[in-house]
Amino acid sequence: MKLSKKGEYALRALIELGIAQEVGRELVQVTELAGSKQIPIKFLEQIMVDLRGAGWVESRRGKFGGYRLRVPARSLPIGQIVRAIEGPLAPIGCVSQSAYEPCSCPDEDHCGLRMLMMDVRNAIAGILDRYTLADVVEVTLRKMRRDGLPLPYADSHVAPRPVAVPVSAARRRSAAAPASPIFPARLAPVEGLIKDLFEDYTI
Amino acid sequence: MKLSKKGEYALRALIELGIAQEVGRELVQVTELAGSKQIPIKFLEQIMVDLRGAGWVESRRGKFGGYRLRVPARSLPIGQIVRAIEGPLAPIGCVSQSAYEPCSCPDEDHCGLRMLMMDVRNAIAGILDRYTLADVVEVTLRKMRRDGLPLPYADSHVAPRPVAVPVSAARRRSAAAPASPIFPARLAPVEGLIKDLFEDYTI
DNA sequence: TCATACCCTACCGAAATAATCAACTATCCA
DNA sequence: TGGATAGTTGATTATTTCGGTAGGGTATGA
Numbered sequence: 193m194k195l196s197k198k199g200e201y202a203l204r205a206l207i208e209l210g211i212a213q214e215v216g217r218e219l220v221q222v223t224e225l226a227g228s229k230q231i232p233i234k235f236l237e238q239i240m241v242d243l244r245g246a247g248w249v250e251s252r253r254g255k256f257g258g259y260r261l262r263v264p265a266r267s268l269p270i271g272q273i274v275r276a277i278e279g280p281l282a283p284i285g286c287v288s289q290s291a292y293e294p295c296s297c298p299d300e301d302h303c304g305l306r307m308l309m310m311d312v313r314n315a316i317a318g319i320l321d322r323y324t325l326a327d328v329v330e331v332t333l334r335k336m337r338r339d340g341l342p343l344p345y346a347d348s349h350v351a352p353r354p355v356a357v358p359v360s361a362a363r364r365r366s367a368a369a370p371a372s373p374i375f376p377a378r379l380a381p382v383e384g385l386i387k388d389l390f391e392d393y394t395i
Numbered sequence: 396m397k398l399s400k401k402g403e404y405a406l407r408a409l410i411e412l413g414i415a416q417e418v419g420r421e422l423v424q425v426t427e428l429a430g431s432k433q434i435p436i437k438f439l440e441q442i443m444v445d446l447r448g449a450g451w452v453e454s455r456r457g458k459f460g461g462y463r464l465r466v467p468a469r470s471l472p473i474g475q476i477v478r479a480i481e482g483p484l485a486p487i488g489c490v491s492q493s494a495y496e497p498c499s500c501p502d503e504d505h506c507g508l509r510m511l512m513m514d515v516r517n518a519i520a521g522i523l524d525r526y527t528l529a530d531v532v533e534v535t536l537r538k539m540r541r542d543g544l545p546l547p548y549a550d551s552h553v554a555p556r557p558v559a560v561p562v563s564a565a566r567r568r569s570a571a572a573p574a575s576p577i578f579p580a581r582l583a584p585v586e587g588l589i590k591d592l593f594e595d596y597t598i
Numbered sequence: 599t600c601a602t603a604c605c606c607t608a609c610c611g612a613a614a615t616a617a618t619c620a621a622c623t624a625t626c627c628a
Numbered sequence: 629t630g631g632a633t634a635g636t637t638g639a640t641t642a643t644t645t646c647g648g649t650a651g652g653g654t655a656t657g658a
Contacts, residue, residue, distance in 0.1 A: 193396040193519060195486040195512065197616060203508050204499060221634070230499040235617055237635075253635045254625025270511065283398040296407060296433040302544065304535035305406050308473065308526060309398065315518040316396060323511060332507035341505065400647060424603070438648055440604075456604045457656025 199278045201231050202239050206248065206273065208344070210265040210329035217345035219258030224345070239277075246276050265329055271320035281320065282313040289313075402481045404434050405442050409451065409476065411547070413468040413532035420548035422461030427548070442480075449479050468532055474523035484523065485516040492516075 195203075205225045212220045222240065226233045240259060243249040250262040275281060275290060282288035286295045286303075287310040297303040336343060398406075408428045415423045425443065429436045443462060446452040453465040478484060478493060488496035489503055490513040500506040539546060 193398070193481070193484060193486060195396070196614095200487055200499060200508070204501075207507055223634090227499070227501050230501070232617060234619080238617090238637090241636075251635060252625085253623075253633095255633050256626070257624085257634050259635085278396070281396060283396060284403055296403060296430070298407075298430050298433070302535055302538040302542065304410055304531035304533075304538075305403070307534060308522070308531055311522050312519055315522055316515055319511070319514050319518055328507035328511055330507075331510055332505055335505040335507075339505065341502075344501075399645095426603090435648060437650080441606090441648090444605075454604060455656085456602095456654075458602050459657070460603045460655085462604085 193283065195274075196278060198235075198239055199274060201236055202243060202277045203270070203273060204231065205236060205239065205243065205259075206261070206268070206325055207328055207332065209249065209259060209261045210325050211333060211343070212345040213261055213265065214329060214333060215343050215346040219252055219256070219260050220345065221258045225259070242277065248273075261325075265326035266324050268325040269321050270323050270325065270328065271317055273325070274320055281316050283309045287313045396486065398477075399481060401438075401442055402477060404439055405446060405480045406473070406476060407434065408439065408442065408446065408462075409464070409471070409528055410531055410535065412452065412462060412464045413528050414536060414546070415548040416464055416468065417532060417536060418546050418549040422455060422459070422463050423548065424461045428462070445480065451476075464528075468529035469527050471528040472524050473526050473528065473531065474520055476528070477523055484519050486512045490516045 208225050209220055212218075222233055222237055225231070225240075226236050240249065240251070244251060248261065248263050248268060249259050251257065251259045271281065280288040280291040282291075284295045284306070285291065285293035286297055286300055286306050294300075295306075297306055300306055333343065411428050412423055415421075425436060425439055428434070428443075429439050443452065443454070447454060451464065451466050451471060452462050454460065454462045474484065483491040483494040485491035485494075487498045487509070488494065489498045489500055489506075489509050497503075498509075500509055503509055536546065
């Protein structure tokens with residue numbers, strides 16, 4: 193039940209772009225997204241092709257170029273990303289809701305393994321479809337602020353030169369929304385496993 | 396997040412052996428476990444090596460030979476099987492509790508993706524560690540009985556010849572326990588996703 | 599002895615994964 | 629205009645894993 197490197201890097205890139213957006217950074221270069229050589233740059237470039245193809249990211253070429261989110265982070269469920277990059281969430285094909293295929297079920301109607309795997313699929317989907325990119329960005333930033341860490345991309349002398357960039361329609365709506373409050377109603381303590389993890393999680 | 400064919404076949408074989416045990420069938424041949432050629436026999440033989448190596452299955456060679464469960468089905472959580480056959484349940488290495496390895500986290504303490512994947516890992520483990528082989532066997536049999544299907548391995552003229560087989564200690568305890576009642580307290584309606592699925596599940 | 603059925607080892611091909619390589623193209627500024 | 633920067637594109641590579649299959653050995657009972 194592994195997330196592929198491609199999936200991992202795609203999610204990281206999107207989270208980084210979400211963070212950049214939150215702190216007011218307009219464009220982020222692929223070298224920045226790759227971090228300290230932990231993600232191979234050329235591989236990430238290819239992944240960015242897919243992210244752009246999916247319509248979640250847009251880019252600007254040339255000097256002072258880079259990438260940014262094209263859709264509001266809050267409108268992008270993680271499950272949608274994972275499905276697009278990795279394929280169906282279902283551990284076996286007979287429980288897939290997006291790409292059904294028969295497996296070695298002796299008889300689907302009475303197959304206990306199918307039922308169990310449906311449970312697993314639904315649990316995975318329950319989490320990944322519940323949380324959006326914005327949620328993950330928020331928790332990341334929240335923990336950084338809690339520990340007093342400098343926020344990435346907020347360092348003004350490292351930022352690419354501000355430019356008048358053509359604004360897509362999706363981007364315009366995002367800019368119109370105020371920054372999320374730190375404790376939005378969506379992540380009230382009665383909801384959200386990530387919230388629970390944030391409260392209780394220790395390494 | 397796929398279950399491999401090997402994992403799928405291993406689980407199916409164990410479920411079949413559990414069913415056989417419930418209906419009183421002593422030994423099951425690999426051809427029976429493989430079903431109508433849906434599982435490749437030679438591949439399944441190899442998988443049975445691993446299941447025997449794990450101590451869950453024992454076998455008898457020669458004429459009237461076959462396999463049977465060596466441990467009580469109720470003592471075998473599905474998560475244990477999946478881990479042994481497939482490896483860690485964690486989608487990425489930094490959230491694995493059995494096989495931790497660093498990934499491309501910029502900083503584990505503040506990595507929102509790590510937190511999310513911990514959620515996913517825990518959800519998967521929550522299900523797979525909660526239910527045992529006996530639960531899956533039970534739900535399978537329950538649905539078959541509900542629909543009036545003939546139970547596999549219960550056909551007496553197809554059964555291998557009854558033999559006095561040396562009884563392992565684990566097997567002796569299993570034989571001493573009465574057959575599970577159809578509605579055990581463990582699967583009361585207030586618990587158990589599988590129970591929920593059984594009640595609500597439609598294709 | 600022969601038939602049956604597990605046991606063991608090795609091999610194979612395909613596919614996917616995880617990159618890397620090479621070159622092109624757009625943008626800006628001096 | 630030229631050079632630097634940075635995205636874009638397409639192809640290639642290497643490796644590993646997966647999902648089997650092949651071939652033969654060994655134990656058991658009639």
